[in-house]
Every structure is written in C-alpha cells, then in structure tokens.
Amino acid sequence: MKKAILAWTIASLGACSAAIADDIKLNQLGFLPGAAKVAVVPDGAVREFKVVEADSGKVVLTGLLGPAARSADSGDTVRQASFAALTKPGTYLLRVDGLPDSLPFKVSASAYQALNAASIKAFYFNRASIALDAKHAGVYARPAGHPDTQVLIHASAASPQRPAGSRISSPKGWYDAGDYNKYVVNSGISTYTLLAAYEDFPAYFQQQRLNIPESGNGRPDLLNEAWWNLEWMLTMQDPADGGVYHKLTNQRFDGMVMPDQAKEPRYVVQKSTAAALDFAAVMATASRVYAPFDQKLSARMLAAAQSAWRWAQAHSRDYYKQPQDIVTGDYGDNDVSDEFAWAAAELYITTGQDEFYKAMRAPEQPATVPSWSDVRGLAWLSLARHRQKLTPAADQPLIASRIDKLAQQLADGWRQSPYGISMQTSDFVWGSNAVALNQAMVLLHGYRLNGKRVYLDAAQSSLDYVLGRNALDMSFVTGYGARATLHPHHRPSEADGIAAPVPGFLAGGPQPGQQDKTHCPQPYPSALPAKSYLDHVCSYASNEVTINWNAPLVYVSAGLQALTPLK
Ligand code: G3I
Numbered sequence: 001m002k003k004a005i006l007a008w009t010i011a012s013l014g015a016c017s018a019a020i021a022d023d024i025k026l027n028q029l030g031f032l033p034g035a036a037k038v039a040v041v042p043d044g045a046v047r048e049f050k051v052v053e054a055d056s057g058k059v060v061l062t063g064l065l066g067p068a069a070r071s072a073d074s075g076d077t078v079r080q081a082s083f084a085a086l087t088k089p090g091t092y093l094l095r096v097d098g099l100p101d102s103l104p105f106k107v108s109a110s111a112y113q114a115l116n117a118a119s120i121k122a123f124y125f126n127r128a129s130i131a132l133d134a135k136h137a138g139v140y141a142r143p144a145g146h147p148d149t150q151v152l153i154h155a156s157a158a159s160p161q162r163p164a165g166s167r168i169s170s171p172k173g174w175y176d177a178g179d180y181n182k183y184v185v186n187s188g189i190s191t192y193t194l195l196a197a198y199e200d201f202p203a204y205f206q207q208q209r210l211n212i213p214e215s216g217n218g219r220p221d222l223l224n225e226a227w228w229n230l231e232w233m234l235t236m237q238d239p240a241d242g243g244v245y246h247k248l249t250n251q252r253f254d255g256m257v258m259p260d261q262a263k264e265p266r267y268v269v270q271k272s273t274a275a276a277l278d279f280a281a282v283m284a285t286a287s288r289v290y291a292p293f294d295q296k297l298s299a300r301m302l303a304a305a306q307s308a309w310r311w312a313q314a315h316s317r318d319y320y321k322q323p324q325d326i327v328t329g330d331y332g333d334n335d336v337s338d339e340f341a342w343a344a345a346e347l348y349i350t351t352g353q354d355e356f357y358k359a360m361r362a363p364e365q366p367a368t369v370p371s372w373s374d375v376r377g378l379a380w381l382s383l384a385r386h387r388q389k390l391t392p393a394a395d396q397p398l399i400a401s402r403i404d405k406l407a408q409q410l411a412d413g414w415r416q417s418p419y420g421i422s423m424q425t426s427d428f429v430w431g432s433n434a435v436a437l438n439q440a441m442v443l444l445h446g447y448r449l450n451g452k453r454v455y456l457d458a459a460q461s462s463l464d465y466v467l468g469r470n471a472l473d474m475s476f477v478t479g480y481g482a483r484a485t486l487h488p489h490h491r492p493s494e495a496d497g498i499a500a501p502v503p504g505f506l507a508g509g510p511q512p513g514q515q516d517k518t519h520c521p522q523p524y525p526s527a528l529p530a531k532s533y534l535d536h537v538c539s540y541a542s543n544e545v546t547i548n549w550n551a552p553l554v555y556v557s558a559g560l561q562a563l564t565p566l567k
C-alpha cells in the first residue's frame with residue numbers, strides 16, 4: 001500500500017511513469033457481487049492471476065490472464081484478468097507474481113451507493129445564491145455567493161420590455177463547472193439526465209437521503225436537487241415571447257476565489273434557438289416527473305416548454321454568437337436539428353400529441369451518444385423509456401432498433417478494446433470521462449430494453465474506467481478511490497483552504513488537445529490520448545468538473561446499483 005502511494009506521488013509529479021506502467025489497474029471502489037469484474041494487467045511473463053483476501057492473505061480465486069493486446073491510445077500492452085466468479089462480499093487484492101499487488105477493492109451489495117449519493121451531492125455543493133451550512137456541507141460550508149437578483153440585460157438580449165441595462169432576477173441554479181456562470185444549454189442535458197435517472201430507477205431514489213436542506217419534505221432528494229436548477233431555468237425565459245437567454249454570466253471568468261468573493265456584474269446574454277429547445281425538452285420532461293408531487297407546477301412547466309418551443313419555431317436559426325465583450329463559456333452550436341428532435345420527443349411523450357412525434361422526424365434521426373452539443377440520442381432514450389405508453393403514431397420497431405444498434409456498436413468496441421472500454425480514439429475529447437459514462441448510459445438503456453448481458457457488462461466497464469481501470473491508474477472522482485483526482489479546476493476546491501477537493505465531482509479526463517498548456521506551470525506527462533491528463537488546478541482542459549459530466553455518473557452509478565443481478 002505504502003509503495004503504491006509513493007509511486008503515485010512520484011508519478012503525479014510527472015517524474016515517473018514506469019510505476020504506473022507496472023500497476024494493475026482496476027475499479028478502486030470495487031464491485032457488486034453479481035457484476036462482471038475485470039482488471040487490466042501490464043503484459044509480462046506471468047500468465048496467472050490470483051485474488052487474495054486482503055485481511056487473511058488467503059488466495060480465494062485463481063485465473064488465467066487473457067491475450068496480450070496493445071492499446072494505441074495509451075501505448076500500453078496489457079492483458080485482462082476476469083474474475084466475475086468472485087461474489088462473496090469482502091475486501092480483496094489482485095496479485096500477479098512479479099508486479100506490485102493491486103490496490104484493495106471491495107465486493108459489496110452497496111458498492112456504488114455512497115458514490116451515487118456523493119455524485120448528486122456535488123450538485124448541491126455547486127448551488128448558486130445560497131449559503132452552504134455546516135449541517136449539510138460539513139467542512140465545505142461556505143457563505144452564499146452570486147445572489148443573481150439584479151442581473152443586467154446585455155445588449156445582445158435587449159427587447160422592448162427589457163432594454164439593455166435593465167435588470168431581472170434570476171437566482172439559484174447550479175454553477176456550470178469550475179467557473180461560476182450558468183449556461184442553459186449545458187443545464188439542459190445535465191438536469192434531464194438526473195430526471196431520466198429518476199424515471200428509470202424511481203425506487204432507488206425514493207429511499208435515498210442526501211442531507212440537503214429540502215431533505216424530508218416528502219419528495220425524493222434527487223428531485224429536490226434538480227428543482228434548485230429548474231427554478232433558475234424558469235427565470236431564463238422571457239415571459240414576453242417565450243425566448244430563452246443562452247446564459248447568465250460575468251463578462252470575464254472570476255478569479256480562483258470563493259463564491260462570496262466574486263463581485264463581477266452578471267448579465268443574461270442573447271436568446272438562442274439551442275437554449276430555447278433544450279429548455280423546452282427539460283421543462284417537458286420535468287412536467288411529467290413532478291406531476292405526482294405538484295400538479296400546478298407541472299402545468300406551469302409544460303406551458304413554459306410549449307412557449308419556448310413556439311419561439312424556437314419562429315427563430316429556428318438564432319445560433320449563439322459570443323458578443324465581443326463576453327469571454328466566458330460559449331456552448332455554441334450551429335446545428336440545432338438534434339435540439340429540435342429532442343424537444344419534440346419530450347413534448348410528445350408528455351402531451352401524447354402526435355404532431356410532436358411528426359415534428360421529431362424520427363426516421364431522419366440517428367441515435368448517437370449524448371453530449372451537450374448532440375442531444376438527439378436523448379430523444380431515443382426517452383422514447384425507449386416510455387415505449388409502453390406511446391400513441392400508435394410512434395414507430396416502436398424503429399425505437400427499439402435505434403437503441404439496440406447503438407448499444408451493439410458500443411459493445412463491439414468494448415469487446416475489441418485492450419482496456420475493455422467502448423471509447424475510441426476520437427472519444428478522447430474535452431470531457432472524455434463523460435463520454436465514457438454517456439456511453440454507459442446508452443448501454444444501460446439497451447440492457448433495459450432487451451436484457452442482453454453484454455450491454456450491462458460493457459456499461460460496468462465504463463464505470464470501472466473512470467474509477468481506476470485506465471492508463472493513468474487513477475479514479476477521476478474526487479474523494480472516491482485510493483488514488484483519486486486531487487486538484488480539479490474548480491474554484492471552491494482551490495480557494496476554500498481545505499486540502500481535499502470538494503467530493504463527488506468527476507474530472508474532465510484525458511484528451512490530447514491540451515488547450516490550457518500555456519497556462520500550466522508543468523507539462524502534461526504525455527501527448528497520447530488516454531494519458532494526456534494533468535491533475536493540476538491549471539488544467540481546465542483535462543481537469544475541470546462540470547454538471548454535465550457529473551450527471552451521467554449519477555445515472556450510471558444508480559443504474560448499475562439498481563440493475564445488476566444479485567448473483
Ligand atoms: O466538434 C468538434 C469535433 O468535430 C472534433 O472532432 C473534436 C476534436 O477535438 O472537437 C470538437 O469540438 C470540441 C467541442 O468542445 C465539442 O466537443 C472542441 O475541440 C473543444 O474545444 C470543445 O470543448 C468545450 C470547451 O468548453 C471549450 O469550448 C467543451 O466541450 C465544453 O464542455 C467546455 O465547457 C466549459 C464551458 O465553456 C465553461 N464552463 C466550464 C466547461 C467545462 O470545461
């Protein structure tokens with residue numbers, strides 16, 4: 001153990017990648033008893049692996065390593081150790097003679113419960129306009145920042161009723177990321193993904209307690225947390241015309257300060273088609289999710305969705321164009337065909353009106369792995385989820401085949417991959433860890449649809465990947481895993497004076513763009529796609545956190561917990 005930590009310390013200084021190359025890589029949290037269990041072992045002379053009980057040192061299982069394969073993305077030649085037969089709860093190590101033992105891992109029926117709770121609690125830690133008190137935030141308590149009750153209308157957003165320089169109130173919501181701005185496009189997919197998790201696994205979330213201010217109010221805490229952001233999103237719609245402002249932002253990014261120290265003026269900027277459609281999709285989804293709890297609220301959200309939809313029909317190409325005096329996140333997108341399809345699908349599911357299904361133009365829409373800029377996959381996931389309640393207008397075989405085809409393609413990639421992941425070279429983009437988890441979310445939908453076990457196992461591998469079975473031998477979730485991200489680009493984590501980062505956040509992950517390298521005092525350890533990662537606060541291109549990356553972590557950790565058979 002000591003040896004492993006020392007090796008990690010040296011490696012994290014960028015001085016020694018040999019130690020990492022020798023490491024056995026696996027999910028540092030561990031596994032559910034009935035899950036597929038795979039570790040990745042550096043290729044060497046030995047062909048056998050052993051699973052050892054951590055306390056007693058007793059060998060409980062032996063097996064043969066799989067064939068050697070070279071991963072071009074990492075430059076590593078590795079073999080897989082597969083030990084699904086290990087089902088007895090306990091703490092274990094993987095041993096291959098000649099290599100350091102793996103980190104300890106657990107087999108437990110609640111393997112991902114704490115992780116899932118923390119991944120949702122991270123949204124609470126990123127709440128704007130509220131003090132986090134010690135009762136709920138522990139050592140991460142902090143004063144309120146960004147009240148956002150006096151937000152300026154930027155010139156790009158001016159309208160007759162709301163001229164430039166006038167003010168609106170737009171409080172609450174989540175900070176997007178390591179920065180303190182609030183962006184509707186990214187809020188859209190993030191909030192939806194949490195609501196989708198609730199729609200798919202209601203029983204799991206109904207019994208979950210997160211210790212947030214609303215806990216105990218009769219609603220599931222996941223929905224309490226999502227409501228904090230939905231309330232903000234509603235204020236981003238101009239009641240005069242249904243249009244939705246693209247973002248609420250400073251002109252420049254705040255420094256590395258705590259929220260209450262950030263004093264830059266805040267603006268709402270330009271209404272955009274993408275923002276209106278993402279807003280419409282999320283409000284339509286929320287309308288059905290919150291209906292059992294509050295009919296009036298549900299009706300209000302549906303009306304908001306419909307007026308945003310109408311605005312988008314009349315402004316079908318109002319792409320976001322960053323004004324010259326604003327330099328914060330862009331979330332620009334000049335193809336909104338996917339946003340149209342997604343909003344139409346959610347409005348169809350919620351209202352049952354066939355005109356919305358037609359507006360989706362389903363036959364023209366492929367299913368793709370969701371990301372903030374490509375949301376058409378979300379339409380298919382929602383249709384699949386609600387397939388039993390759709391009107392005859394919906395093409396049921398098409399829905400099933402779109403999901404199955406994409407899941408199959410991801411499973412094929414997973415089967416051929418040396419590290420056992422669905423990710424291809426082109427998936428190592430800004431926020432690559434969320435690509436892995438969004439792939440898993442698709443796979444879990446495939447599994448729910450047709451029960452093909454490979455889809456569940458491939459989804460498990462994505463979670464294993466972000467929790468340690470990767471070429472960097474690290475868990476990318478702050479606070480979870482023996483070697484986890486320590487220095488995310490996250491203003492509170494940097495400025496709060498506490499050594500440990502705020503827990504439960506997924507770091508962006510390796511990607512070879514290295515767009516931040518001129519801001520970083522030390523070089524990236526590698527240019528290879530799967531190793532181009534810097535655990536340094538400077539690295540916003542590989543080590544930032546965001547709500548849209550955490551959201552699939554919420555979905556996948558709950559999904560595996562809820563769907564994995566007991567044995
Ligand atoms: O679309 C192209 C694709 O065609 C190409 O194959 C690929 C190759 O790298 O690049 C793709 O574009 C990338 C784009 O994201 C879409 O994924 C750009 O290179 C990449 O620079 C861009 O990164 C975005 C980044 O902002 C910079 O704009 C991230 O997706 C996005 O998550 C990130 O978001 C920021 C916010 O602006 C501000 N808040 C923090 C947040 C996270 O860092």
Ligand code: 9MR
Nearest residue numbers: 177178179253328329330489519540544
């Ligand atoms: O902190 C910013 C981060 O949230 C954004 O994702 C990133 C890309 O837009 O930009 C970061 O801000 C950096 C800025 O772009 C350039 N100067 C250094 C800033 C980080 O300290």
